[in-house]
Amino acid sequence: EVQLVESGGGLVKPGGSLRLSCAASGFTFSSYSMNWVRQAPGKGLEWVSSISSSSSYIYYADSVKGRFTISRDNAKNSLYLQMNSLRAEDTAVYYCARAFNANSFDYWGQGTLVTVSS
């Protein structure tokens, strides 16, 4: 069974940093591109970042470029999101999601809440 489990969320002050993790199991992690998608409270979905299977290709939304860094460790079946210079508008539930056909997202984690507030 495919499972994605995020961790690392919490309350952080503006300007602070946080590192999210996503532990994958039930599939060959090293064969899939992975993504981070976020959802602010009561709002819609926003794609944040993507990383290819071998980390050769990395992309970011303009809203996080220069502040967030996506990475993965295929030996540990893990995906990461290092978030620096956090702002109030980064407050959201962060999901990791597996890339599927037509660049869709077929499996999602349960999400981890990041709250940026003083």
Add this chain to the structure above:
Amino acid sequence: DIQMTQSPSSLSASVGDRVTITCRASQSITSYFNWYQQKPGKAPKLLIYAASSLQSGVPSRFSGSGSGTDFTLTISSLQPEDSATYYCQQSYTIPWTFGQGTKVEIK
């Protein structure tokens, strides 16, 4: 960035009704288009990918159509468990973008 516009923003329908949600892209995205269902407090679930392909395990009452800029999600016979918010997504070019969502309620 490609803008995705869903309509309606919300709807209320009865069990057994045929429900249609539309999504329009600001430019052609060929068939790089997907639909998701999200229930409160849960992660989104992939329903339809590549505009019209039904994801494994999704009931056949869900169907998708369209190409280019205009797309449709149809629920042929609405069930109580279909109460949720539905999102469209373009996967043609980065940044991947989502529609604002359509909330479906059961009368």
